[in-house]
Amino acid sequence: MSKKDILTFDGGIHPVSDGKALSCNAPITAAPLLDKYRVLLSENVGKLPKPVVKAGDLVKKYQLIAEADGFVSANLHSPTSGKVTGIVDVPGPMGTLIPAIEIEADGQDEPCEPMPAIDWHKADVKELLKRTADAGLVGMGGAAFPTHVKLSPPPDKTIDTLILNGAECEPYLTADHRLMLEQPERVLEGAAISAKILNVKNVYIGVEANKIDAIEALGRRAAEFGIKVATLKVQYPQGSEKQLIMAITGRKVPTGGLPMDAGCVVQNVGTAAAMTDAVCRGIPLVERVTTITGEVVKNPGNWLLKIGTPVIKAIEFAGGVTAEPGKLILGGPMMGFAQKSFEVPVAKNTSGILLLPVELSMNYGSTGCIRCGRCVEGCPMNLIPCLLGNAVEAERFDLAAQNHVMDCLECGSCAYVCPAHRPLVQHMRRAKAEIRKRKK
Amino acid sequence: MSENEKNSEVMLPTGSELVLSSSPHLSSPDSVRRIMYKVLLALVPAAIAGVWFFGFYALVVMVVTMLFCVGAEALWCKLAGKPVMGTIADGSAAVTGLLLAMNLPPGVPLWVCLIGAFLAIWLGKQIFGGIGNNPFNPALVARVGLLIALPAIMTTWPVPRSFDSADPAAKITHATDTPVDSITGATPLGEVGTTKKILDKSEAAYANFQAVDNDAMLWKYFLGEKGGCIGETSVLALLIGGILLIALKLINWRVPVCYIGTVAIITGLVHFFYPGVSPSPLFHILTGGLMIGAFFMATDMVTSPITSTGCVVFAVGCGVITSVIRLWGNYPEGVSFSILFMNALVPLIDRWCSQRPFGYVRKRG
Numbered sequence: 018m019s020k021k022d023i024l025t026f027d028g029g030i031h032p033v034s035d036g037k038a039l040s041c042n043a044p045i046t047a048a049p050l051l052d053k054y055r056v057l058l059s060e061n062v063g064k065l066p067k068p069v070v071k072a073g074d075l076v077k078k079y080q081l082i083a084e085a086d087g088f089v090s091a092n093l094h095s096p097t098s099g100k101v102t103g104i105v106d107v108p109g110p111m112g113t114l115i116p117a118i119e120i121e122a123d124g125q126d127e128p129c130e131p132m133p134a135i136d137w138h139k140a141d142v143k144e145l146l147k148r149t150a151d152a153g154l155v156g157m158g159g160a161a162f163p164t165h166v167k168l169s170p171p172p173d174k175t176i177d178t179l180i181l182n183g184a185e186c187e188p189y190l191t192a193d194h195r196l197m198l199e200q201p202e203r204v205l206e207g208a209a210i211s212a213k214i215l216n217v218k219n220v221y222i223g224v225e226a227n228k229i230d231a232i233e234a235l236g237r238r239a240a241e242f243g244i245k246v247a248t249l250k251v252q253y254p255q256g257s258e259k260q261l262i263m264a265i266t267g268r269k270v271p272t273g274g275l276p277m278d279a280g281c282v283v284q285n286v287g288t289a290a291a292m293t294d295a296v297c298r299g300i301p302l303v304e305r306v307t308t309i310t311g312e313v314v315k316n317p318g319n320w321l322l323k324i325g326t327p328v329i330k331a332i333e334f335a336g337g338v339t340a341e342p343g344k345l346i347l348g349g350p351m352m353g354f355a356q357k358s359f360e361v362p363v364a365k366n367t368s369g370i371l372l373l374p375v376e377l378s379m380n381y382g383s384t385g386c387i388r389c390g391r392c393v394e395g396c397p398m399n400l401i402p403c404l405l406g407n408a409v410e411a412e413r414f415d416l417a418a419q420n421h422v423m424d425c426l427e428c429g430s431c432a433y434v435c436p437a438h439r440p441l442v443q444h445m446r447r448a449k450a451e452i453r454k455r456k457k
Numbered sequence: 458m459s460e461n462e463k464n465s466e467v468m469l470p471t472g473s474e475l476v477l478s479s480s481p482h483l484s485s486p487d488s489v490r491r492i493m494y495k496v497l498l499a500l501v502p503a504a505i506a507g508v509w510f511f512g513f514y515a516l517v518v519m520v521v522t523m524l525f526c527v528g529a530e531a532l533w534c535k536l537a538g539k540p541v542m543g544t545i546a547d548g549s550a551a552v553t554g555l556l557l558a559m560n561l562p563p564g565v566p567l568w569v570c571l572i573g574a575f576l577a578i579w580l581g582k583q584i585f586g587g588i589g590n591n592p593f594n595p596a597l598v599a600r601v602g603l604l605i606a607l608p609a610i611m612t613t614w615p616v617p618r619s620f621d622s623a624d625p626a627a628k629i630t631h632a633t634d635t636p637v638d639s640i641t642g643a644t645p646l647g648e649v650g651t652t653k654k655i656l657d658k659s660e661a662a663y664a665n666f667q668a669v670d671n672d673a674m675l676w677k678y679f680l681g682e683k684g685g686c687i688g689e690t691s692v693l694a695l696l697i698g699g700i701l702l703i704a705l706k707l708i709n710w711r712v713p714v715c716y717i718g719t720v721a722i723i724t725g726l727v728h729f730f731y732p733g734v735s736p737s738p739l740f741h742i743l744t745g746g747l748m749i750g751a752f753f754m755a756t757d758m759v760t761s762p763i764t765s766t767g768c769v770v771f772a773v774g775c776g777v778i779t780s781v782i783r784l785w786g787n788y789p790e791g792v793s794f795s796i797l798f799m800n801a802l803v804p805l806i807d808r809w810c811s812q813r814p815f816g817y818v819r820k821r822g
Contacts, residue, residue: 329469373482401764
């Protein structure tokens, strides 16, 4: 493959060690059944769904347990069969206690009557959209935005391109890689269904060049679904929506805008696979592929986990640890969230469970900016992070706003490369919070 | 194997070591200290050349000036109540010390180095708040300060070891007792400075330059056999270090390229139209402090612009001022002044060359 065929964006970084070798050769393994699941109610961006079960109710696998509350919300289904023991407060991924539906498994894992399969070639868009909503699909790449909302852009926006995000630019994560490699047709069919809903002809699937086997696997089947496979340069954050759209279509999402402002919809490959299940098999979203990895995990790998699985159990599936971890991260190491409790349940957007060793978990003391400009070079949004950091340190949020801090993706490229180890992402978050507060 | 046995083998984390922090959770292994050490490494070729051409005393000057600078930094931190070891360990004072030494004449007395060290570290750097906060290149602040205060000492140029002569005996000789056949008692630029006339169009004027601007002499300048400061003599050694800096991504290549390019274009034009005013552009590139200035001084991260566009503006500015001083100024050399002057403009350049964010749309109204 010539260099010209590899697409990319301007800026970004390439982490020295990406940790993918730990788990990229481990096939997806179904997790054993647990005796208890705690399904978080806040599985989606938007309003929390309303529980439709109460303590003592018997539920089957795939049965609706919470109903979308309004348009920007998503249904929740039971990951297994058993008894609802109640709605309990559990540690959530953001560090607060949040409500979850606790289900005691009966060990049968017995499914309820499935939704009827739909022949999507013949079905109309409304029916497909309704199924998307019924099955509780949300963006599985991290944001957990309800998929049916994403696939119903306002009528004044012209969408002509669907991009499947298989970049998986986060170090350590290999869940999407394995999914594309092992089940390419599931991903591609879901993409074709989404393309039909959006009525677009240009469908791309963008994959970073470090997943050559997945690119080949997709390439063998892509043409029959009318999909083009785009090979992307291994560069973080290649999987950020705006950067992905730029790399593949050359279009720039206007500042403050959404992908649809550039005529694009971007969907995670995991979401596409879940779309296939929902439409062709009538199965709602209750499990996902998650990478359980890190230097201290005994058997790093990729697991098919039911939502509601406590993280500690997931770690047990992977053989436990070889040393006490210094950090527990949900998601990848660049944008994931550090956790303080191993009781956090796996959610629809938990792409990875990462345990970093103590040596990698130190909080570096930061020193003054030496204006080396590496953050400027690394910023995919073309900002000047060091000066924004200075503005925040001086509490000059007006200056930060003037210099476009609101465009920051919080991708962490600047903080990664900073030789002075300045906490630039915290500075950006602080500036954004302050600016939002003052606008009110 | 029973279920219990299986479980007993699994070691589960307790969470006793868990750290909470904001993303990103990975960090580049590079640090300020590593950057400084890499810069020191890139200076080694030129330092070796300095010792080769000017003898052991050049090494003494370099080592002692570095120690003085680190000492000055330690003393300031002690007086200001800052952590001493933490500050000097970043290596920036050592870099400043080596750069300063390389910008001093090879025969400079050590007490001058001491004054220079305090000028660099105290006046050039710490008074503004330490590393990262100084508007001017500390080594250049010291060099210019010394040049103005002690002009005689700062312009006394020992003869370099010659490739022609087998006898390197007269290594630390002063201007008064040097052989006549080499460019002694002055740098090549100094020679030119005494003969230049403003806008002299005569061919005869050009003949004045011929003694110092010919192929044989240019080769010597390239290799390093010319009068000058310890570190600025060998263009070859500086190029090796400079390319190392670019390869290690420690400097923006635009700065040396645009700086040297600008000097070449301006002196080239003047040389073409008024050969009596300027020797060839190659002469200008190979002599004086242009190489060390363009690769090591103008590229100082702290005192150069942050964006690439800014770096181009900055470097072209340095090139223009250097050329103007060299061609028409009272001083034979203008590199130090031009960089310091452009240092002062960096905040403005940063503001002018601020870049637009990805997907920027101009707001209406």
